[in-house]
Amino acid sequence: MNKFIKHIKSDNLGAIGIGAMIVFIAMILVAGVAASVIVQTSNTVQIQALQTGQKTTKEVSSGISVFEITGEVYYNTSLENISKLAVTVKARPGSGDIDLNNTYILISNGVKKALLRYNSTNFKDPVSGDLFSSLTTAQWNGTNYEYFGIGVLQDEDNSLTSTNPVLNRGDKAILFLHCNATNNGLFGAQIPTRTDIFGQVIPEIGSAGVISFTTPMTYVDNIYRLQ
Secondary structure (H helix, E strand, O other), rough: OHHHHHEEEEEEHHHHHHHHHHHHHHHHHHHHHHHHHHHHHHHOOOOOHHHHHHHHHHHHOOOOEEEEEEEEEEOOOOEEEEEEEEEEEEEEOOOOOEEEHHHHEEEOOOOOOEEEEEEEEEOOOOOOOOOHHHOOOOHHOOOOEEEEEEEEOOOOOOOEOOEEEOOOOOEEEEEEEOOOOOOOOOOOOOHHOEEEEEEEEOOOOOOOOEEEEEEOOOOOOOEOOOO
C-alpha cells in the first residue's frame, strides 16, 4: 500500500515538472515576441525622430530675407504715386536652396490683399543700369496683380534661370511688382502717400521674408527707399 502511494506521488511530481517546463517555455516565447515588437517599434520611432529632426532643422534654418524695398514714383507731366516696387531678397544664413518658382508674395494695403506668383516671361539677367527700366514695357505689363518678375542681381553659380530660378548662398535677386492703375496693376491703382503696406515673401520651405513700410507723406523724388 505504501509503495503504491509513493508511486502515485512520484508520477504527480513528474507531471508538475513537465507542466512547469511548458509554462517556462511559453513565457520565454512570449517574452521573445514582446522584445521583438519593442525593438521594431523603437527602430521605427528612432527613424521617424531622425527624419522629423532633419525636416525641423531644415525648416528652422532655411528661409528668405528681404533687405531692401525700393519704389518708383510715376511721372507723366508731374509726380503722381508709386507705380513700381523692387523687393531685393537673398537666402538667410545657413538656408538651403529656395525655389522662386514655388515662392509667393502675399501683400496688402489695408484695403486689398494680393497673392502673387512668379511668371517666367518676366525675367532679367543681369539687372544693370536703371533698375526700373531693366524689364521691358511688355514685361512690366505682365507683372500684374497675379505675378511678379525676377531680376538677377548676383548669381555666381548661375542657379537663377528664367525657367528654374533657385536662390542659394550668395545669390541676390530683385522681385518686381507692378502697381500701376492700368494693366491690372497691384491693388488696381498706384500706391498713394501715407499708405501702410505689409506682407510676406513666402518660400516653399523655411521662414518668410517680411514686407512692412509706410509710404512718405509727400512725393518730391522719383525713387524712394521704402524698407
